[in-house]
Amino acid sequence: MEVIVAKTAGFCFGVKRAVEQVYEQIGKAEKPVYTYGPIIHNEFVVKDLEEKGVKVLNTKEELAALTGGIVVIRSHGVGKEIYDLLNEHHITVVDATCPFVKKIHRIVEEQTREGRRVIIIGNPDHPEVQGIRGWGNDTTLVVENADQIEHLSVSKEEKMCIVSQTTFNYKKFQDLVEKFEKKGYDILVLNTICNATQERQVEAERIASQVDAMIVIGGKNSSNTRKLYEICQKECKDTYYIQTLDDLNPESVNSVRSVGITAGASTPKKIIEEVHTNVRIKF
Numbered sequence: 488m489e490v491i492v493a494k495t496a497g498f499c500f501g502v503k504r505a506v507e508q509v510y511e512q513i514g515k516a517e518k519p520v521y522t523y524g525p526i527i528h529n530e531f532v533v534k535d536l537e538e539k540g541v542k543v544l545n546t547k548e549e550l551a552a553l554t555g556g557i558v559v560i561r562s563h564g565v566g567k568e569i570y571d572l573l574n575e576h577h578i579t580v581v582d583a584t585c586p587f588v589k590k591i592h593r594i595v596e597e598q599t600r601e602g603r604r605v606i607i608i609g610n611p612d613h614p615e616v617q618g619i620r621g622w623g624n625d626t627t628l629v630v631e632n633a634d635q636i637e638h639l640s641v642s643k644e645e646k647m648c649i650v651s652q653t654t655f656n657y658k659k660f661q662d663l664v665e666k667f668e669k670k671g672y673d674i675l676v677l678n679t680i681c682n683a684t685q686e687r688q689v690e691a692e693r694i695a696s697q698v699d700a701m702i703v704i705g706g707k708n709s710s711n712t713r714k715l716y717e718i719c720q721k722e723c724k725d726t727y728y729i730q731t732l733d734d735l736n737p738e739s740v741n742s743v744r745s746v747g748i749t750a751g752a753s754t755p756k757k758i759i760e761e762v763h764t765n766v767r768i769k770f
Contacts, residue, residue: 488740488743488744488745488746488766488767489698489744489745489746490745490746490747490748490763490766490767491694491697491698491745491746491747491748492747492748492749492759492763493687493690493691493694493747493748493749493750494690495683495686495687495690495691495749496687496704496748496749496750496754496759497750497752497754497755497756497759498752498753498754498755498756499681499683499684499687499752500585500683501562501585501586501587501588501681501752502527502562502585502752502753504562504583504585505526505527505559505561505562505583505584505585506526506527506532508559508581508583509522509526509536509541509559509583510536510539512557512559512581513536513539513540513541516557518555518556518557518579519540519542519555519556519557520540520541520542520556520557520559521541521542521543521544521553521556521557521558521559522536522541522542522543522544522558522559522560522561523544523545523550523558523559523560523561523565523569524543524544524545524561524563524614525543525561526541526559526561526562526583527561527562527706527753528705528706528708528709528710528712528751528753529705529706529709529753529754529755530706530707530708530730531730531731531755531758532753532755544558547568547569547572550569550572550573550576550578551572551576553576553578555578556578556579557578557579557580557581558573558578558579558580558581559580559581559582559583560580560581560582560583560584561583561584561614562583562584562585562588563584563585563588563613563614563615563618564584564585564588564589564592564614564615564618564619565584565614565618565621566617566618566619566620566621566622567596567621567622568621569618569621584618585653585681587653587679587681588615588618588619588653590679591619591622591650591653591679592618592619592622593622594648594650594677594679595607595619595620595622595623595627595648595650596622596623598648598675599622599623599624599627602646603646603647603648603675604626604627604628604641604645604646604647604648605623605626605627605628605647605648605649605650606627606628606629606630606647606648606649606650606667606674607619607620607623607627607628607629607630607650607651607652608629608630608631608649608650608651608652608655608660608663608664609629609631609651609652609655610629610631610652610655610710611629611631613652613710615652615653615654615710616629616652619650619652628641630663632663633662633663633666636663636666636667636670641672643670643671643672643673644673645672645673646673646674646675647667647672647673647674647675648674648675648677649664649667649674649675649676649677650677650679651678651679651680652679652680652710653679653680653681653684654680654681654684654710654711654714654752655680655684655714656688656714656717656718657680657684657685657688660678660680664676683752684711684752687711687715687749687752688714688715688718690749691703691715691718691719691747691749692718692719692721692722694719694747694749695718695719695720695721695722695723695726695747696722696723697745697747698723698743698745698746698747699723699725699743699744699745699746700723700725700726700727700739700740700743700745700746700747701719701720701722701723701725701726701727701746701747701748701749702726702727702729702735702740702746702747702748702749702762702766703715703716703719703726703727703728703729703749703750703751704729704730704731704748704749704750704751704754704758704759704762705728705730705750705751705753705754706730706751706753706754707730709751709752709753709754711751711752711753712728712750712751712752712753712754713728715749715750715751716728719747719749723747725739725743727739727740729762730758731758731761731762732758732761732762732765735762735765735766740766746766748762748763748766
C-alpha cells in the first residue's frame with residue numbers, strides 16, 4: 488500500500504509557539520499557571536498540560552476572581568476587554584496569541600478607528616473570531632455564508648473593511664468577497680487567511696484527489712481540521728476524520744491501494760507518526 492503524508496500536516500508556527508510557551512512557564516514559574524480557554528484545540532495536549540498543573544479558565548468571571556498567578560493567552564487570541572481585565576487585576580500575562588491573529592487585531596482596531604465597518608468572514612462561535620470581533624465596535628459583523636450577505640442591512644454608502652478568520656477556506660472566502668463586490672458595497676478587502684492554512688488546504692486537496700482513502704487527523708473542536716475534512720471529502724469519498732489511531736476503523740483502509748494522511752494545525756507530530764506507522768505496517 489502506498490501511504491502519502493502531507494508535508495504541511497501538524498503544528499503550525501503559531502500553535503507550536505503557544506504550546507512551547509505554556510511548557511516554558513511550567514518549567515520556570517513559581518506561581519500557578521492558567522490558560523484562558525484551551526491553549527489549542529487538541530484535548531490530548533490540554534490534558535497533558537492539566538496533568539502538569541495548568542488550569543484552564545473559561546470565563547471572564549474566573550479571570551476576575553484570580554488573586555495571582557500567570558495567565559497565558561491562547562493562540563486564538565482574545566478581545567481588548569480581556570487585556571483590560573487582566574491589567575486591572577494586576578495579573579501577569581504571557582501572550583501566546585498567534586502573530587498572524589495579532590495582526591488582524593491591529594487591522595480591525597485601526598479600520599474601526601478610521602470609520603470603516605469591519606466584516607469578519609468566519610465562524611462566529613470560534614474563539615479566534617470572537618477575539619477579533621473584540622477589537623472592533625458594535626457595528627462589527629461576522630459573516631459565514633452567502634445567505635447572510637443577501638440579508639445584510641448595511642447602506643451601500645457605508646465603507647467596509649473585510650478580514651478573515653485565519654483558518655477559513657480560501658476558496659469560500661473568495662466566493663463571499665465576490666458576493667460583496669457584486670452587491671456594490673464600498674469594501675477594502677484584506678485577505679488575512681494564514682499562508683500555512685492555504686498551503687495545508689491546497690496540499691490536502693491534491694493528495695485526496697490522488698488516493699483511494701484519506702485520513703484527516705485533528706481535535707473534534709478544531710476549525711481548521713474540520714475544513715480540511717470537508718475539502719478532502721469533495722475529492723475522495725472515503726475520507727475519515729479521526730483524533731487518534733484509536734478512532735481509525737481498520738476495515739476502512741485495509742482494501743485500498745493508496746492512503747493519504749493530513750492533519751490540522753493543532754495535531755501533535757507524535758499522533759501523526761503513530762497513525763502513519765500503523766497504516767503502513769498493518770495494511
